Amino acid sequence: MPRTRPRVPYPLRSIAPPLLAALLLAGCSSAPDAPSAAPPRDVAGAAAPSTGQRAGAADSGTRAGSRSTAAAPVRVGIPSLGIDSELMRLGLNQDGTVEVPPAEKGMTAGWYTGGATPGEPGAAVIIGHNDTRYGRAVFHDLRRIAKGADITVRDEHGAKLHFTVTATESVAKKAFPTRKVYGATRTSTLRLITCDGAFDAQGHPVDNLIVYADRS
Template identity: 75%
Template sequence: MPRTPSSLRRAALPLSACLLLAGCSAAGDDASGTSPRSGTSAAPGAGREAGTAESRTPAGSRSPAAVPVRVAVPSLGIDSELMRLGLNEDGTVEVPPAEKGMTAGWYTGGATPGEPGAAVIIGHNDTRFGKAVFHDLRKIAKGADIAVRNDRGAELHFKVTGTETVSKKAFPTRKVYGATSARTLRLITCDGAFDAQGHPVDNLIVYANRS
C-alpha cells in the first residue's frame, strides 16, 4: 500500500481500538478525522497488511472470510473498486492516496462486510485532482441500497438507516467502530466548512444494516 501524505495521517487510535477516521479532501488533501490520542498504540498486528479477515478467522473454521472488492451506491451513481486500508506507522488510519480519489477503501481492522460487526469503507469527498468517489454521499437517502461485492462473486446489500455529520473534534468513535452483533456498514468521508488551512472540519457518516 503506498504511504499517504503526512497531511492525511491524523486519525487517532484510542486504546479500545475503536478507530475514527475520515476520507476526504479539499485544497490540502486532508482526510483527517481528529480526536484526542490516548497515548497508547493499537493491539499488536492491528495495522499489518495481514490484519485482514483471514487473520481474524477463528481456529478450526473452514475457510477465511471473503474479502470485499467493490462498493456501489446505485442511487448516487457511485461504483468503485475497494483497496485495503490498515494503519500507518504512527497508529493512524490509512486513507486512499489523493491520486486515487475515485477509489474507496475498506478498513481491514474492522469487520468484513456481511459478517457480524461494523465494517467501514472510507472515501474522499474531493482531492486536489477534483471531485472524488464520495463527493455526492451527502445526498444519500434513508433506505438507499449499498451493494458490496466480495472476491467470491457474492453481492451483499445494505440499507441506509441514517446519516450523521459530526465535528472531527467530537467523532463518535464507539458508535462507529464499537463492537456489535449486527451486520453493519459505515461509509465515511469529509464534510462541512473549511478551517484556516483549507481542511474540512466535519465528517459525514452513513450508517447501514444488512438487508
C-alpha cells in the first residue's frame, strides 16, 4: 500500500527548514484484484510529520516524554453524512509513512496515534478511505461535508466529544500542508483526511481532502 517515496520536490532528509525534513506520503494506490483498464480506486493518504515533529509538543499537542491524560478515541460520527465508524489505531510504517486502514476494512476509519488525542490541545488526525477495490469506503461522501457540521468522537470510556467543521481543503499531495495539519494548536482540534481528485498515470489519486474542525 505505501506509495513510492517522493523525489523532487521532496528529497528525503534534505528539505529546509529542518522542521519539514523527511516528509513521506502514505499509500493511495490500492490496485484491483485483477488487471483493469479503469484506474484503481483510491485509499486515504496523508503526509507524515517528520521524526522531530513526532517527538515534541509542536505537532502532537503533548510534551515529549509525557503521557496523554485523555482517553483514546474508539468511534467517529458525522450525523449530517450518515457516517458512523469504529476507529482503529494507526501508527507509522517501517518506511516512515503514515499507516492507513487495510483495504478490506475500508468502512473503518483510523486515528493516527502520533498526533494529539481528541479532547487534548493539539491536532487529532483521523484517516479514512474514499473508495477501495472493494467499493465505497467510510469517507466516500466526505467532500459533501458543510462548514458548521458536527463531528462526534466517542472515547473508550463512553464520553462523546463534539467538533464543529471550520473549513475544508483539497490539496495536491505534492504540496501537502504538513504544518497546517499536524502543527501545534492551543485548543483541541480535529483533522479528517481522505483522498480526492483525479488519478495519475499509475492510478494514484493526486489530491487529499482535508476537513478542519474545532472542539465545540
